[in-house]
Amino acid sequence: MQTPSGHLVEPALGARLVVLASGGGSNLAALLAAHEDPAYGARVVGVVSDKPGAGALDLARQAGIPSVVVAPSDFADRDAWNDGVREAVEVFRPDWVVLAGFMRILAPSFLDRFRGRVVNTHPALLPSFPGAHGVRDALAYGVRVTGCTVHVVDDGVDTGPIIAQTAVPVLDDDDEGTLHERIKVAERALLVETVGRAAREGLRVEGRQAVVGA
Numbered sequence: 566m567q568t569p570s571g572h573l574v575e576p577a578l579g580a581r582l583v584v585l586a587s588g589g590g591s592n593l594a595a596l597l598a599a600h601e602d603p604a605y606g607a608r609v610v611g612v613v614s615d616k617p618g619a620g621a622l623d624l625a626r627q628a629g630i631p632s633v634v635v636a637p638s639d640f641a642d643r644d645a646w647n648d649g650v651r652e653a654v655e656v657f658r659p660d661w662v663v664l665a666g667f668m669r670i671l672a673p674s675f676l677d678r679f680r681g682r683v684v685n686t687h688p689a690l691l692p693s694f695p696g697a698h699g700v701r702d703a704l705a706y707g708v709r710v711t712g713c714t715v716h717v718v719d720d721g722v723d724t725g726p727i728i729a730q731t732a733v734p735v736l737d738d739d740d741e742g743t744l745h746e747r748i749k750v751a752e753r754a755l756l757v758e759t760v761g762r763a764a765r766e767g768l769r770v771e772g773r774q775a776v777v778g779a
């Protein structure tokens with residue numbers, strides 16, 4: 566349902582989640598663990614990756630979840646690849662599309678297709694440190710607190726309305742690896758909780774405000 570300044574995603578019983586991942590897939594693993602409980606209210610029904618060797622694909626196979634690789638090198642150009650991702654996701658008829666460590670930008674045509682129902686997890690407290698190196702950039706800046714953000718995806722890079730955030734301290738002896746691992750512990754919990762609540766209770770976006778259960 567569209568409203569003049571935003572949109573409402575209604576609660577969905579047994580919401581269908583499609584997870585897009587480029588990496589090892591620890592966020593996917595957390596969602597797969599959560600969906601074992603019927604009370605979670607959402608199930609991962611498909612996994613899509615741009616990387617044929619992504620660990621996330623192994624996790625999907627082990628869990629018996631269908632997975633698809635949509636590698637940019639198999640497409641003539643970016644638009645064709647974007648259409649390929651859209652078609653791969655559409656097949657699973659998702660209620661929500663979860664970008665969990667998906668390291669590519671999706672074109673507006675993808676977002677239009679799943680408007681308001683695409684969420685991303687980012688390893689920094691947005692709007693600080695957007696982009697592919699959020700952990701490295703926060704460390705280089707010298708912040709003492711960083712964290713993770715789950716947000717609705719819009720046409721910008723990590724600019725969409727923020728649904729939930731968790732703060733994580735930066736320790737004196739942190740390097741990018743140790744800090745990222747600490748953030749990822751918080752990130753997995755936040756992603757599981759936020760996606761589950763959005764699925765069970767719905768999500769209203771009005772301008773920059775994204776409110777679960779409104």
Ligand code: GRF
Pocket residue numbers: 586587588589590591592593665666667686687688749752
């Ligand atoms: C997460 O920190 C995500 O926010 C970032 O890459 C990491 C992916 O981790 N973009 P994983 O593949 O889910 O383990």
